Amino acid sequence: MNLFQTIFTGSKQALAAAEGIVKQAVDEKGRDCKVAFPDTAYSLPTFYAATGKKVTTVAELEAALDVVRSLIVEEEMLDKALNAGLATAVAAELVEAAKYVLSDAPYAAPCAGFISDPIIRSLGVPLVTGDIPGVAVVLGECPDAETAAKVIKDYQSKGLLTFLVGKVIDQAVEANVKMGLELRVIPLGYDVTSVIHVVTVAIRAALIFGAIKPGNLADLLQYTSERVPAFVNAFGPLSELVVSAGAGAIALGFPVVTDQTVTEVPTLLLTQKDYDKVVKTSLEARKIKIKITEIPIPVAFAAAFEGERIRKND
């Protein structure tokens, strides 16, 4: 299947998934039930930023599916493919919102799920100063825990903020990677759709720090691609859904580096099979220059460790 068709297929799957869970929300909670992510003034941030509309009830959640549908135009042109990617992002957000409708606490440790506004505000300054030189989204499953840890710790040592999605979370736990906001490694969730919680970080950064007007999609995409130094590492077999989510990332200006053989697109969608080179490949793709020189001391040294407490048994 060609790349664009893969993306369209993934987007349609995302739509179907969203339709399914939204229906469940309607059935179980009714259309009047409130919809909200915790601690945010931006409703469903992706949807809000893209359309300027807030979603407050399950009925509105259901109506929002139309936006996803309208974004999927199966014509083999780049803009249509990127829009389909955005459709997947919006669909993912609807799925995640529905999870918060269906359960009071859909996420449990170590997964963070939705990231609150206060946290984003706290990240704003170090992002602007370059103290956080970039945002890495590590998604999927590495061949083994050791590889996963190596990549994540490398980002950590360089001061990047790393979000984990999928099995890689377990691999990080297994390899004893220290996680937490202060350590700049944040596990989001096991479902692919939980990747939307990092997307909304970028989107809210645009709304908060970039003063982008909700509904102004073009400005939003320009801001994220110019100002939010994020990128995606997708490890392990890629489903159509993941590829189409990747197209969403690319629409936001975030390159995708994968260890799988894919139809590459220069600077945007790259295959790097050598795990030792994944970090460098990604930083170069996102044009991230590390400000601090790495100090050759045995433990990884960087701002990410500032908040670390030395526990007794360490």
Next chain:
Amino acid sequence: MSEKVLSIDKTTVQMLDKAKKDGVETAWDRKEILKASCGFGLAGVCCRNCTMGPCRVSPVPGKGAERGICGATADVIVSRNFARMVAAGAAAHADHGRSIVLELLHTSPDGAIKVKDEKKLKKVASRFGIETEGKDVYDIAHELAQAGLNDFGRQYGSITLPPTVPAKRKETWEKLGIVPRGFDREVVAIMHSTHVGCMADAEEMLRMSMRCALADGWLGSYMATELSDIMFGTPHSRPTEASLGVLEDNQVNIVLHGHEPSLSEMIVQAAEMPEMIELAKSQGADGINLCGMCCTANEATMRHGVKLAGNFMQQELAVITGAVEALVVDVQCIMPALAKLATNYHTKFITTSPKAHITGSTHIEMDEEKPLETAVGIVKEAIMNFKNRDKSKVVIPNVKTKAEVGYSTEEILNKLDGVVNSQIGPMQSAKPLADVIVAGVIRGAAGVVGCNNPKTVHDEGHLEVIKGLIKNDIIVVVTGCAAQAAAKAGLLTKEAKELCGPGLKKVCELVDIPPVLHMGSCVDISRILELVGTTANHLGVDISDLPVVGIAPEYMSEKAISIGTYVVSSGIDTWLGVVPPVTGGPAVVDFLTNKIEEWVGAKFFVEPDPHKTVEQIVERINEKRKKIGI
């Protein structure tokens, strides 16, 4: 009576007006005077290959005379005429290539012509199996020239094909028996077989044409390009300006017109000499302004950024501005009408090649031994003519357009390096281009080439096709007079990305290139072959598998017929915007537009409407994409 639109180029319309006022005639006028063309010639069913004729047979099967006196059918006559067009076109490129090879043979470290690009010299030399390690550069050059000459006159075996030809393509050619032997031999073979009482099988005649054309594309033109780069430098991207407005009010305007770069190279050198500039000033001019027309312009602009005055149908108009001190020409596409036209103005019309004398011109023959001295002499003639300019007769259109030129295959690969992740590589490869095509970010690639032809609205075909293609995310490379049309219209700028579809626009931004890349002169179509072949090899497919097309919207010359034939034979579908003289031979038409596809995986399309052309191309490209699953 409403006037027919002759050109969509404003300066052209303006100058045609002036021509009328000045009482001089142009090609457009002569076309009018000639009235409707002869239907037999148009259909290709007129034969004058022996003195039993001329014979003209009916272009409608089953009606009127079906055979010539010797018994040749319409199809036979048409195929022979077609073959001779191919032979003439190929011969023009062969002779161009040959003189370039001979120049390489005469390069020396202290001569006027030196080896400028050693890297390319070594690359081409090793292709010919020439040892380069530890050898003197000029020894390599001379050996390479010798090898090239051998292929031109080869009597046995076949020519040295570049590694760019995919293995599958070579096999196809071998199976069809169309791998060229010697270049000159293929031309002679056509002249032989088209003689009365020789070849009388249309399909076989066309097969010979394909073999001859391939010698043009993959040897004659190829060598001309490669060796020109070796001697004069491989082009790199650079800015220039285009349109008749590049002529300067108070400078000595020298217009270079023709084809071979050796003349223009020497004149560029001469015009830059401080003593020449001084001389110009002493004559009251502010300086010397070099401009180009047709393919010489393309050569000089690719390597030096020389300004592009205009394309084929504008050569007379340059003189009509009244501001040209010298129109210096060598060979090919030079309207003999210029000699008479120039007498109406102060313009010196200077011919330089023994291969193209024109009655009424000032002939200053290029001395192969002392090329620079000849050039200095020519520049002096131009300068001394400045005082004869009649200011009251001067009208320079107030239009010029910025353009970026210089996209050799090498430069394109350099640009592509810019988007290669250094952790992944490889550098200097067609991979990024192949990737965006496979991904569908750009749908395909098109070469828009060829001439002008008063049968079409000047430049309209070129521009409408190019704009239509880039809008559909098809990247366009241009050469020849098509390139100048694009330059004048501002399509050779990075800003032109705004006219593109979303994918191509993105690619232009990432790679930092215009959506339309000027790859040079007509012989430089070999650069396109090189790029396409490299891409096919990278993907491990045949050229005919790629979503790549060629278009000649306003072609006129026999060279264009040869080009079209080698492009199709190389596996690239080719659109012609002007109907070739084959319509009287049903089997020939069927072969060229249908059956040839079974042979080489590509065919001719004839479509005078540029918009329909674009639609057909998009459809065909999508078909090809589907076939290889991208």
